[in-house]
Amino acid sequence: MRRFLKDVIVYISIILLFNMLIFFAIRPLYDDSSYLCTVIESDPTTEVFILSDSHGTKLDSETLQEAGITNLSIGSDSYSDMYEKTKYIIDNFNAKAIIISVDAHTLSKYRESSNNNDLSGLLNETKGNFVSLASAYFPLLNTRYRDLFKAFVLSRFEAMSNRMQPSKDTSHIDWVDAPNKEEVARSRFQYQFPTGSESELLRNDLQRIIDLCGENSIRLIGIRYPLAQIYQNMLIGHDYGAKEIFVRQSLPVFDYETIFDEKDNYFSDPDHVNTEGGLKLSQFLVEDVLEYLRKEEQGFEN
Amino acid sequence: MLFNSLDFAVFLPIVFIIYWFVASRNIKVQNFFILCASYVFYGWWDWRFLSLILFSTVIDYYIGLKLGSNSNATHRKVLLAASIFANLGLLGFFKYYNFFLQNFISAFSIFGKTISPNSLHIILPVGISFYTFQTLSYSIDVYRRKMEPTKDFLSFAAFVSFFPQLVAGPIERASNLLPQFVNGREFEYDKAIDGCMQILWGFFKKIVIADNCAIYANMIFNNSTEYSGSTLLLGALFFTFQIYGDFSGYSDIAIGISRLFGFSLVKNFAFPYFSRDMAEFWRRWHISLSTWFRDYLYIPLGGSRFGMARAVRNTVIIFAVSGLWHGSNWTFIIWGLLNAIFVIPLVLTQRNRKNLDIVAKGKLLPSIREAIGMLVTFSLTVLAWIFFRAESVTQAVKIIGEIFSSSFFTIQDFNARRKALDIIVLVIIFVIVEWFGREGEYAIERFYKKSKWIKWGQILTISLLIYWFGFFGQELEFIYFQF
Numbered sequence A: 001m002r003r004f005l006k007d008v009i010v011y012i013s014i015i016l017l018f019n020m021l022i023f024f025a026i027r028p029l030y031d032d033s034s035y036l037c038t039v040i041e042s043d044p045t046t047e048v049f050i051l052s053d054s055h056g057t058k059l060d061s062e063t064l065q066e067a068g069i070t071n072l073s074i075g076s077d078s079y080s081d082m083y084e085k086t087k088y089i090i091d092n093f094n095a096k097a098i099i100i101s102v103d104a105h106t107l108s109k110y111r112e113s114s115n116n117n118d119l120s121g122l123l124n125e126t127k128g129n130f131v132s133l134a135s136a137y138f139p140l141l142n143t144r145y146r147d148l149f150k151a152f153v154l155s156r157f158e159a160m161s162n163r164m165q166p167s168k169d170t171s172h173i174d175w176v177d178a179p180n181k182e183e184v185a186r187s188r189f190q191y192q193f194p195t196g197s198e199s200e201l202l203r204n205d206l207q208r209i210i211d212l213c214g215e216n217s218i219r220l221i222g223i224r225y226p227l228a229q230i231y232q233n234m235l236i237g238h239d240y241g242a243k244e245i246f247v248r249q250s251l252p253v254f255d256y257e258t259i260f261d262e263k264d265n266y267f268s269d270p271d272h273v274n275t276e277g278g279l280k281l282s283q284f285l286v287e288d289v290l291e292y293l294r295k296e297e298q299g300f301e302n
Numbered sequence B: 001m002l003f004n005s006l007d008f009a010v011f012l013p014i015v016f017i018i019y020w021f022v023a024s025r026n027i028k029v030q031n032f033f034i035l036c037a038s039y040v041f042y043g044w045w046d047w048r049f050l051s052l053i054l055f056s057t058v059i060d061y062y063i064g065l066k067l068g069s070n071s072n073a074t075h076r077k078v079l080l081a082a083s084i085f086a087n088l089g090l091l092g093f094f095k096y097y098n099f100f101l102q103n104f105i106s107a108f109s110i111f112g113k114t115i116s117p118n119s120l121h122i123i124l125p126v127g128i129s130f131y132t133f134q135t136l137s138y139s140i141d142v143y144r145r146k147m148e149p150t151k152d153f154l155s156f157a158a159f160v161s162f163f164p165q166l167v168a169g170p171i172e173r174a175s176n177l178l179p180q181f182v183n184g185r186e187f188e189y190d191k192a193i194d195g196c197m198q199i200l201w202g203f204f205k206k207i208v209i210a211d212n213c214a215i216y217a218n219m220i221f222n223n224s225t226e227y228s229g230s231t232l233l234l235g236a237l238f239f240t241f242q243i244y245g246d247f248s249g250y251s252d253i254a255i256g257i258s259r260l261f262g263f264s265l266v267k268n269f270a271f272p273y274f275s276r277d278m279a280e281f282w283r284r285w286h287i288s289l290s291t292w293f294r295d296y297l298y299i300p301l302g303g304s305r306f307g308m309a310r311a312v313r314n315t316v317i318i319f320a321v322s323g324l325w326h327g328s329n330w331t332f333i334i335w336g337l338l339n340a341i342f343v344i345p346l347v348l349t350q351r352n353r354k355n356l357d358i359v360a361k362g363k364l365l366p367s368i369r370e371a372i373g374m375l376v377t378f379s380l381t382v383l384a385w386i387f388f389r390a391e392s393v394t395q396a397v398k399i400i401g402e403i404f405s406s407s408f409f410t411i412q413d414f415n416a417r418r419k420a421l422d423i424i425v426l427v428i429i430f431v432i433v434e435w436f437g438r439e440g441e442y443a444i445e446r447f448y449k450k451s452k453w454i455k456w457g458q459i460l461t462i463s464l465l466i467y468w469f470g471f472f473g474q475e476l477e478f479i480y481f482q483f
Helices: A002-031 A034-040 A061-066 A079-092 A117-124 A130-137 A143-164 A181-192 A200-215 A229-234 A242-248 A275-297 B006-022 B027-069 B073-110 B128-143 B153-161 B174-183 B189-222 B229-260 B278-284 B287-298 B308-326 B330-348 B368-389 B393-403 B417-436 B452-469
Strands: A048-051 A069-071 A097-101 A219-224 A253-255 A267-269
Touching: A002 A143, A002 B189, A002 B452, A034 A117, A048 A079, A061 A069, A061 A275, A069 A275, A079 A097, A079 A117, A079 A200, A097 A200, A097 A275, A143 B452, A181 A229, A200 A219, A200 A242, A219 A242, A219 A275, A242 A253, A253 A275, B006 B027, B027 B073, B027 B128, B027 B153, B073 B128, B128 B153, B128 B174, B128 B287, B153 B174, B189 B229, B189 B417, B189 B452, B229 B368, B229 B393, B229 B417, B278 B287, B278 B330, B278 B368, B287 B308, B308 B330, B330 B368, B330 B393, B368 B393
Parallel strands: A048 A069, A048 A097, A097 A219, A219 A253
Antiparallel strands: none
């Protein structure tokens, strides 16, 4: 028995050592993470927040800030990430309204695996029960650490292999000048709409956000981002139904999907506005949001 | 409590320490402690269903005693019938009540009669198919005078509820496990280390292979109408490795934990995907259930002793019953019958006991004939698993139809294909390791015994692989819990 226990102790020691190694290697990555900082260091007086994926990242921050709106959009955010952010906002800010994207693709199943769950979950992690607290200090028990550690190691490998290859031309081509729009849009479509049915998991997350905002008297507003004409045509009959959920529950939706019809100069690709388009969109959005909140406060029905 | 949960990670060391350091001086105390630990383990899921285990234990204990002391043939038959009725009654009510009711209603509706259903919301108690079969085998063995009934209720209760194998097997025979409770256990270093290695390998199979394959198998089967034939076949292959990793992984963990406590359980899997024919497959897959059906159903029905027609009939019966044992759905029954169809030609040509030893024993590679046999057997197995996994017979038929259609040649860009490729590589590596370890009790058994350094290298490599590739999003239940 003594020999066996000795082996067990050796094994546990190695595991703990490995745990410490990951903890010290990864913890700073979390602490310095811009993802977390953007949320945690938001203006404490903010009352209106925008939660979107990459489609919201080109909104003009200056225009929004002037109107007292903080944009927490980040690439690949799914409804599960937005749920974590909503929880954090409710606990830490005196929020009046949250604007959340309800684009045709946001309930797509690809978002189940393409998201920022490793980071967003950490926002509310150290609050609550013993298990979440323990998992913050025992990275081996925490898959978020594991995923970040994997990403970190793989990025080092990638960097090494990139150094050995000639660098690619990454100069930016705007959508208006893109040579093969049909092909690019088709490929984007296949990526965003892989299946006919929506993700049940994400639909539940979206409903949780709706319920959470309802319980905390926060106005929830849907937003649909502009699409280039060619992509709009491609999407006819394809929508996973996030907007529909809002409409059914009598929640307002600002639909900007078609505002830039035939204006490819406002896009950087088939479904993302560029800086110019972002500025224009922000102006529309600010106007609509302020108008909506003013009406709500005056007790008007929208 | 699931093996792959934090609860169990706390439970196991506590039970181990008390078992060997506090309760080890007296075998009765030790058995009582195992019984309590097993009831806590089971009650963690739902304590109310402990009453069913207790009921089954008490009934078979007393019937066993009566069978042992009674020499009147009629009385003994009545006693055995009571045991069968009690155990199968429990199983029938909790597992099949709604299934038979629904089919009864459907059958009447064919004749234009409408019956208003009165189905109950019955929760299927975890592990009921396993422990009822275990206690039933005890009564039958005592009836056949293959063993003496035990007078030690504590040992018997601990045997019925022994936590490592309580909820998903292996289905133990009293003749193997009960004496180990009665005679006591000694701690052996080699046995304990072997147990730990088997546990580790079991976790690898479950967390790395099965749970990762499950993501894609579920994705493809749950949206089967949206995928081409080749993607559906990939889904079926993912499920093939999911169910193997899941169930044999559970068995490995169960056997490994038992070894830590000084017990030896029967082997439940013997590298079934390397079988050269379907009869061999069924000697290597879920061995404890296959042998149970062989000894308590196939042989009593006459086995192959009364001509070919009887042998074929009996083969069909055991496979149909085996399918039904897995679940109250026609998909399982058809899965069973399909396997019967695959085995019957071997029975008819008397080639069903041709391949008894492991393939290519002592050799690096199989012969071409063996390789073809393995490939054909594996393909038939995959085909049958489609029925096992599908939600309905219609879905299974459509999937198979699509696989054999021209859409098979369409390479579809399904979601997260890149990650799926990682899993395919892992599965290939897993199959290679299993191939090289196929002459052992479990795949990595033979390697670690070569030297201390290999042992530690192996332990750390598998631990790292579990950490790196393991699916920890949520604690996924073992598939066989639902049976």
